[in-house]
Amino acid sequence: MTKVVSAEALTADCTKILRAAGSHEDEARRVAENLVLANLSGHDSHGVGMLPRYVDSILEGGLQPNAHAKVNVDAASLIAMDGQRGYGQIVGEEAMVLGMQRAKQTGSCILTLANAHHLGRIGHFAEMAVAQGFVSIHFVNVLSRPVVAAWNGADGRYGTNPCCIGIPLKGRDPFVLDFATSRVAQGKMRVAHNEGRKVDAGLLIDEHGRPTIDPGVVVVPQTNGLFGALMPFGEHKGFGLAVACELLGGALTGGGTWHVPANTKRAVFNGMLTILIDPQKLGTREKFESDALAFVDWLRQSPPAPGTEGVMVAGEPERIAREERRRSGIAVDDTTWGEIAASARKVGIQQLAAPH
Template sequence: MLVIEQSLRTFTQDIFKAMGCSEEHAALAADVLLLSDLRGIDSHGVARLTGYVRLWEKQRINPTPNIRIVHETPTTATIDGDAGLGLVVAPFAMKVAIAKAEQYGSGWVSIRNSNHFGIAGYHALMAVEKDMIGFAMTNASPLVAPTFSNERMLGTNPMCYAFPAGKYPPVIVDMATSAAANGKLEIAQRAGKPIPEGWIQDKEGNYTTDPHALKNGGSLLTLGSDRDHGSHKGFGLSATVDILSAVLSGANYGPWVPPFVSFLEPPADPVGTGIGHFLGAMRVDGFRPVDEFKAHLDNWVSRFKSASQIDPNQKVIIPGEPEHEAHIDRLKNGIPLVDAVVKDLNQLAAKMGVSPL
């Protein structure tokens, strides 16, 4: 089913308002989810709406949070999200980081007591709009086993770096630090398809292509899949995200992170509050004139796009390029939703008393 962007936006806002969110927060939360769908990151878009409602029903999401700074210096801050939607808390925090960067050259914010914040790219791109380099990362549901373990200890813990260019779209490195994001398993589950080997292991630590293996005690693998292919590097990147997002802010970390997935319950012995994020903004002109940087980043992009190809039918892909192309196409032609997602959303609409898609 193809859905026009504005129709899906209105539907999403209505769901958030039915949860008790203000008009402003509902519009912002919908904007974060819609950007994910527009950029082709279907795992983090409106397909996640049922998850937010489920957490709200369990009183784990506060629809009217008092988001506040609890500690700060001229260039840093710690923010308490008051259990609000991460879709709202993280943009608030990025505005703080940007304001500090505008005055001092860079701004860094660690956040606690939040929830799932959508795609990291949304928040990093807020800095790009101000001719800054944006950083965004978050910890997440403990679904990932560290190297040499079969115990779920870490989240998919995404990190994003976004750089403003000139004639080209921003260069955006937005990735999970696991071999695959949990949302990709959900896509495979809805499609009834197996997943590639190397994404997940069963509870004994053996590779499996079953997208349902997590629910049976399995665990996602870190980026690299095994030690021979660099899983210790993925573990290190994931650990970095967890420490900056949570150990630094006072959020829960590692296996104590309250889960977004429905088949896990929050630990009874939390070590912090909520989940954590880490956001940052750096002014480009703190290093060189913006126009010079953009001209040279354009040159960087041009040179990499012209790199010698192994297969003439497979071009070299610049980070963020596929998502930019999807954005253009989906704004024009609509956002594709699989039948299972449409069914879930319309059931949600009936439950929340809003108009169906």
């Protein structure tokens, strides 16, 4: 069963929980809005279903409410920052604001952010950049229980390690490519498990390394407390990109890579390498703008494949979902709502607003 909740009601409840968990009002509201925006964008994996994990991480001492990004190195167009285990939605935005200010001055900025708690939907940071006319490239690693198998491996060895690219298109909605380097996001398996659904073949292996369609293998402990794993997308190519995300988002930023046995801690820490480019300063802006539009128009002229709605570019599905979900509400399955209510009780809130 599912409940349909308005974005406003969901934001209010999440804000209430985050405040009770220790956040100041502004932080609680911004994190809540970011989570709900992920739901609105069609990415329930990164939405309010993450809230129970955030509360657990705070109670364990991992996530630090009201922490801010600290600048460790400031060398013109090269900036290194430490998120100090604060909310990724907060320290990530702080890092992006500084990086964009610098790119506006120098034409580009290479920005590293280490030790951020879960950054959420990386596309949000690309959307910040393209709104200011910048191209942005993001490589992210995930320090949490390893849930993705190496190509030709039979157990989880690293995280979903997202990669994201944002490109502004003059007079149009931007190109925002945001994807996990696993075949599917871990959060989508949590959603499927909570909804009692099986998933497509080829996405998962169980705790013995065998193919399975049961999303529970990466959500709840299986035989002897072991978990299954997600598969990398694109076989060896996606695996190679995932490794690059680990090395760039983890090792290069100073946040670290995953190379220890799994534990049961609920914290999720990210490192992110961001590259920002100002086409104006590069001297190619006019050519860039005209050629980018020409190529997108060329793509759209392709006749739709049978049974499809035709060619879409990255970012379109999210914008369509936002329009629809703002109008009709956000569906939250009963299991996820129960987990959110339980997290509220952990921080002293006995009653949430009734879903409607």
